[in-house]
Amino acid sequence: MVRDKEQTRQRLIEAVGTALSEHGFQGLGVNAVARVAGVDKVLIYRYFGGLAELLEAYGESQGFWPSREEVLGRKVAVIKALPKAERVEAVLLGLLDALRQRPQTIEVLAWEAVQQSPLTAMLAERREAWSRQILAELFDDAGPEDRPLLTLASLLVAGFQYLLIRARRGSVYGGIALDSEAGWAEVRDAIRRACRAGCN
Amino acid sequence: MVRDKEQTRQRLIEAVGTALSEHGFQGLGVNAVARVAGVDKVLIYRYFGGLAELLEAYGESQGFWPSREEVLGRKVAVIKALPKAERVEAVLLGLLDALRQRPQTIEVLAWEAVQQSPLTAMLAERREAWSRQILAELFDDAGPEDRPLLTLASLLVAGFQYLLIRARRGSVYGGIALDSEAGWAEVRDAIRRACRAGCN
DNA sequence: CTCGCATGTCACCGTTAGGTGACTTTATAG
DNA sequence: CTATAAAGTCACCTAACGGTGACATGCGAG
Numbered sequence: 435m436v437r438d439k440e441q442t443r444q445r446l447i448e449a450v451g452t453a454l455s456e457h458g459f460q461g462l463g464v465n466a467v468a469r470v471a472g473v474d475k476v477l478i479y480r481y482f483g484g485l486a487e488l489l490e491a492y493g494e495s496q497g498f499w500p501s502r503e504e505v506l507g508r509k510v511a512v513i514k515a516l517p518k519a520e521r522v523e524a525v526l527l528g529l530l531d532a533l534r535q536r537p538q539t540i541e542v543l544a545w546e547a548v549q550q551s552p553l554t555a556m557l558a559e560r561r562e563a564w565s566r567q568i569l570a571e572l573f574d575d576a577g578p579e580d581r582p583l584l585t586l587a588s589l590l591v592a593g594f595q596y597l598l599i600r601a602r603r604g605s606v607y608g609g610i611a612l613d614s615e616a617g618w619a620e621v622r623d624a625i626r627r628a629c630r631a632g633c634n
Numbered sequence: 635m636v637r638d639k640e641q642t643r644q645r646l647i648e649a650v651g652t653a654l655s656e657h658g659f660q661g662l663g664v665n666a667v668a669r670v671a672g673v674d675k676v677l678i679y680r681y682f683g684g685l686a687e688l689l690e691a692y693g694e695s696q697g698f699w700p701s702r703e704e705v706l707g708r709k710v711a712v713i714k715a716l717p718k719a720e721r722v723e724a725v726l727l728g729l730l731d732a733l734r735q736r737p738q739t740i741e742v743l744a745w746e747a748v749q750q751s752p753l754t755a756m757l758a759e760r761r762e763a764w765s766r767q768i769l770a771e772l773f774d775d776a777g778p779e780d781r782p783l784l785t786l787a788s789l790l791v792a793g794f795q796y797l798l799i800r801a802r803r804g805s806v807y808g809g810i811a812l813d814s815e816a817g818w819a820e821v822r823d824a825i826r827r828a829c830r831a832g833c834n
Numbered sequence: 835c836t837c838g839c840a841t842g843t844c845a846c847c848g849t850t851a852g853g854t855g856a857c858t859t860t861a862t863a864g
Numbered sequence: 865c866t867a868t869a870a871a872g873t874c875a876c877c878t879a880a881c882g883g884t885g886a887c888a889t890g891c892g893a894g
Contacts, residue, residue, distance in 0.1 A: 437860065437871055460749070464852060474873060479853075547796065548748050549660065550803035558804060565808055586824040588808030592800075593793030596747065600792075603750035604758060608765055608788030624786040631831025637841055637890065664882060674843060679883075836894090843888070850881075858873070864866090 443481050443491075445471045450492040454538050458602075459545035489553050498539050499564055500532040502571075514572060518580060521572055522587045523629040527622055530594050534618070537602070544599045590625055597621065643681050643691075645671045650692040654738050658802075659745035689753050698739050699764055700732040702771075714772060718780060721772055722787045723829040727822055730794050734818070737802070744799045790825055797821065 436442075449471035453462055456470075464485050468475035482488040492498070505528040506513060513524050533539060546554045546561075565588075573580065601612035611617035636642075649671035653662055656670075664685050668675035682688040692698070705728040706713060713724050733739060746754045746761075765788075773780065801812035811817035 439871070442871085458748075463850095465850080475852085476854080476874095477872070480871090485852090544748050547799050548658075548744050555804075562806065562808070569809075582820070582823055582827060585810060585820045586827055588810050589790065589793040589797070589821060589824045589828075591793075591808055592796040593789040593791075596792040596796035596799075597789070599747050599796075606762065608762070608791055609769075610785060610788050620782070620785045621789060623782060624789045627782060627786055627831045628789075628828040629831075631827045631829075639841070642841085663880095665880075675882085676844095676884080677842070680841090685882090838893090839891095841888105841890080843886105845884105845886085847884080848882095851879080852877105854875105854877080856874085856876100858871105860871075861869095862866105863868090 439481070442471075442473060442477060445473060446478060446481065446488060447492050447495050449473075450489060451538050454541045459541055459549075486553055490556065493553075493557060493560070498536070498542060499561060500529070500536060500539070502568065504532045505529050505568075510571075518573065518576065518583060519629050522583060523626055525568060525572065526587060526590055526594075526625050526629070529591065530618075530622065530625070533595070533598055540595075540598050540602060543595055544602070547599065586628060586631075590628055594621060594625070639681070642671075642673055642677060645673060646678060646681065646688060647692050647695050649673075650689060651696060651698075651738050654741045659741055659749075686753055690756070693753075693757060693760070696738070698736070698742060699761060700729070700736060700739070702768065704732045705729050705768075710771075718773065718776065718783060719829050722783060723826055725768060725772065726787060726790055726794075726825050726829065729791065730798075730818075730822065730825070733795070733798055740795075740798045740802060743795055744802070747799065786828060786831075790828055794821060794825070 446467065449467050450462070453466050453470045457466065464475045464478055467485070467488070468478060478485060478488055482491060502510070505525065507528065513521055516524065533543075542557060546558050569576075569584070573584070576584070597607060597610065597612060600607050605611065605613040610620060646667065649667050650662070653667050653670045657666065664675045664678055667685070667688070668678060678685060678688055682691060702710070705725065707728065713721055716724065733743075742757060746758050769776075769784070773784070776784070797807060797810065797812060800807050805811065805813040810820060
């Protein structure tokens with residue numbers, strides 16, 4: 435044993451991610467996390483106060499939601515110069531690809547969709563704040579007349595997030611092959627088409 | 635006590651629906667269902683073999699997935715005469731309204747999205763079969779060139795199903811007010827716009 | 835009427851969960 | 865060296881779960 439409080443805290447936080455990837459948010463509990471961390475569960479209470487606070491720390495430490503750079507690349511200025519519909523397209527496709535790299539985030543999204551608890555409420559609020567921020571940054575020239583376009587964007591995000599959630603375990607949805615790159619190429623194509631519809 | 639096997643079976647099946655509406659698929663277990671039915675849990679094993687088979691019976695009894703009439707109204711012939719994009723639009727809007735009337739079905743959809751089990755696999759397969767059937771009936775004239783349109787349709791269905799799932803407990807997603815009729819009107823409008831994009 | 839079987843009740847088992855108090859070990863300040 | 869407080873271990877509690885065997889009860893055939 436190392437007898438180092440900070441390191442043990444860190445191991446617990448990482449164990450949350452591991453447990454999420456391996457067994458999903460179901461079965462995520464004090465006992466499971468402690469088991470994965472190889473640590474006594476009582477330390478969760480001592481160091482964090484409880485599972486809720488540990489999960490909160492996990493949410494802070496990991497940027498479990500992708501950063502703006504991860505979604506947009508480094509070309510924010512380029513994107514801002516595009517017409518609105520193409521801006522939406524760039525954000526959506528970037529977000530899709532970023533999320534596909536983050537199984538733990540998808541797991542949290544699934545959780546959020548299914549359970550309402552103080553923790554998931556916090557995560558949901560953070561996600562909403564994130565989208566408001568993107569909006570403010572990339573669409574500062576948007577007025578009420580762009581509301582339909584932005585609603586369409588949210589609907590499309592909802593759509594591929596749902597597909598990502600189902601792809602964790604299932605392999606096909608509505609004829610789309612979720613386990614093949616070809617299937618996701620079709621999804622990307624559908625997003626592009628839908629965005630073009632938003633402009634008029 | 636009534637001492638009527640068939641009636642008790644029926645009460646158990648109905649209790650599944652009640653338990654689903656009241657407490658969600660989480661916490662749906664032998665004990666909970668028996669409690670709601672006001673019946674001893676051992677009867678679930680005696681009459682059905684176990685919870686899985688009881689749930690299967692629930693899936694059969696309730697048309698928990700809406701019928702074609704419920705989605706399309708009685709005007710199938712009229713819809714078939716429309717251009718493809720408008721046909722998609724009619725199906726999607728009909729499905730959205732039908733699902734909004736069926737909280738239990740939405741609960742099952744959430745479940746399906748989150749847990750992979752023999753039962754949810756069966757439900758998922760049934761849903762896929764349903765969509766294949768709609769496709770065959772309404773789009774018998776569709777060729778490979780319509781594949782993008784149908785992918786877009788599936789993406790939009792995924793989108794509003796996700797919104798329906800979140801609307802059970804949350805109230806806002808990506809700026810859309812899920813607890814107000816105005817929010818859903820925006821969603822419907824976005825679906826219409828996206829469908830129009832599919833034709834070219 | 836009464837006997838037998840179908841119907842329904844009850845008590846109990848093992849397991850797992852969240853949670854807590856009391857214990858042991860180790861680093862370090864004095 | 866030693867006292868002490870932090871760090872970590874252990875044993876145990878209650879509750880809920882899925883599941884099962886033994887029991888009580890009422891209906892209907894003979």
